[in-house]
Amino acid sequence: MSESFTPLWEVFIRSRNGLDHKHVGSLHAADATLAMQAARDVYTRREEGNSIWIVQSKDIVASDPDKEAENFDPAVDKVYRHPSFYEIPDEIGHM
Amino acid sequence: MYSQGLIGSHFEIEETEEFLSAFQARIDREEKIEPNDPMPAAYRKTLIRQIGQHAHSEIVGMLPEGNWNTRAPTLRRKTALLAKIQDEGGHGLYLYAAAETLGVSREDMTAELLSGKAKYSSIFNYPTLSWADMGIIGWLVDGAAIMNQVPLCRCSFGPYSRAMIRVCKEESFHQRQGYELTRTLTQGSKEQKAMAQDSINRWWWPALMMFGPHDSDSAHGEQSMKWKIKRYSNDALRQKFIDATVPQAEFIGLTIPDPDLKWNPEKNNGEGGYDVGPIDWDEFWRVVKGGGPMNVDRIAMRTKAWNEGKWVRDAALAFAEKQRARADAAREAAE
Numbered sequence: 001m002s003e004s005f006t007p008l009w010e011v012f013i014r015s016r017n018g019l020d021h022k023h024v025g026s027l028h029a030a031d032a033t034l035a036m037q038a039a040r041d042v043y044t045r046r047e048e049g050n051s052i053w054i055v056q057s058k059d060i061v062a063s064d065p066d067k068e069a070e071n072f073d074p075a076v077d078k079v080y081r082h083p084s085f086y087e088i089p090d091e092i093g094h095m
Numbered sequence: 096m097y098s099q100g101l102i103g104s105h106f107e108i109e110e111t112e113e114f115l116s117a118f119q120a121r122i123d124r125e126e127k128i129e130p131n132d133p134m135p136a137a138y139r140k141t142l143i144r145q146i147g148q149h150a151h152s153e154i155v156g157m158l159p160e161g162n163w164n165t166r167a168p169t170l171r172r173k174t175a176l177l178a179k180i181q182d183e184g185g186h187g188l189y190l191y192a193a194a195e196t197l198g199v200s201r202e203d204m205t206a207e208l209l210s211g212k213a214k215y216s217s218i219f220n221y222p223t224l225s226w227a228d229m230g231i232i233g234w235l236v237d238g239a240a241i242m243n244q245v246p247l248c249r250c251s252f253g254p255y256s257r258a259m260i261r262v263c264k265e266e267s268f269h270q271r272q273g274y275e276l277t278r279t280l281t282q283g284s285k286e287q288k289a290m291a292q293d294s295i296n297r298w299w300w301p302a303l304m305m306f307g308p309h310d311s312d313s314a315h316g317e318q319s320m321k322w323k324i325k326r327y328s329n330d331a332l333r334q335k336f337i338d339a340t341v342p343q344a345e346f347i348g349l350t351i352p353d354p355d356l357k358w359n360p361e362k363n364n365g366e367g368g369y370d371v372g373p374i375d376w377d378e379f380w381r382v383v384k385g386g387g388p389m390n391v392d393r394i395a396m397r398t399k400a401w402n403e404g405k406w407v408r409d410a411a412l413a414f415a416e417k418q419r420a421r422a423d424a425a426r427e428a429a430e
Binding site: 006025028045062 | 131132182185195200201418
């Protein structure tokens with residue numbers, strides 16, 4: 001086919017003020033204006049949000065799944081970074 | 096849903112015993128598989144085929160209902176029908192995007208649909224002859240689809256599972272509006288009631304066929320269950336659908352067109368269920384292989400839409416290219 005490829009975009013939606021934009025899916029569009037219109041039509045038909053971010057998929061830098069252990073395992077044995085690691089007497093109550 | 100640049104980084108994997116059993120162990124631990132994770136080629140291939148077929152079904156599924164847009168009897172029914180059709184387009188899009196994370200392009204999937212290489216649900220190769228079909232399709236066809244789709248929300252492949260969660264959330268209205276529409280007809284004139292009965296007579300058996308061949312004849316069933324792409328077998332889901340639907344039909348005074356339909360208290364491990372007559376699998380295969388009443392029409396319509404949309408796609412890309420060139424030139428001039 002002599003079809004040219006239409007770029008892929010990732011869509012992020014904030015469901016209401018005060019919350020984060022969250023990834024909801026992707027779509028194809030020739031440019032940002034069309035991507036924004038398509039995102040509105042496809043991902044907000046039922047009041048899913050009040051703000052949309054779009055970004056071209058090729059501009060996302062993702063961590064390498066092969067380096068999952070290298071990247072994330074060092075946090076596994078560091079329980080002392082969590083509040084529950086430290087003992088507080090019951091008499092003190094909530095801290 | 097993932098950076099296209101990374102897709103394909105794991106295409107060449109030596110599928111040793113060790114690799115395959117480690118993969119199966121991940122599945123057994125209910126870990127989701129994400130697009131850039133190593134996976135057996137057959138797992139990738141099965142998903143591309145299944146998600147692609149599913150996406151095509153959503154897109155082709157817009158056509159039988161589109162047939163009645165201009166003749167909806169009230170504004171209430173027309174807005175519901177339009178909203179439902181728009182949803183199906185969205186569902187196709189979520190699913191295409193999920194398939195694309197496996198390294199297949201939208202353009203290639205479209206080409207496979209139009210060439211007849213890729214299949215879609217055989218139900219959409221039947222014609223929508225009366226307004227009652229809009230009700231029966233929502234109630235039975237979307238109902239059967241929901242039965243299939245709810246377990247897919249727990250599919251082992253992350254993007255498919257996420258797409259299905261979104262689809263299921265939206266699909267429930269489709270079935271409810273269909274049942275409401277059908278019920279309204281059954282409460283109407285003698286002619287309206289007859290129209291509803293005629294419609295269920297035509298759609299009942301094709302709806303049962305939507306669950307696919309019997310487990311004993313299902314080509315991909317066992318491996319898909321093992322990989323947790325599927326959670327229930329075709330026959331198990333079909334039975335669930337029958338047991339849920341028969342009482343709904345009785346409630347609105349419609350007769351299921353099956354003389355062998357009978358309550359069997361022994362079924363489903365003593366919980367009871369319905370026995371049904373034999374399904375005409377010759378018809379099923381005839382329709383799957385292109386011999387249904389509407390196969391040619393549906394693909395002709397999709398081909399027409401694709402071809403007539405080409406200038407729009409080309410113009411949008413050309414415009415984007417022009418804007419980019421202008422921005423580049425302006426930046427260079429400023430530097």
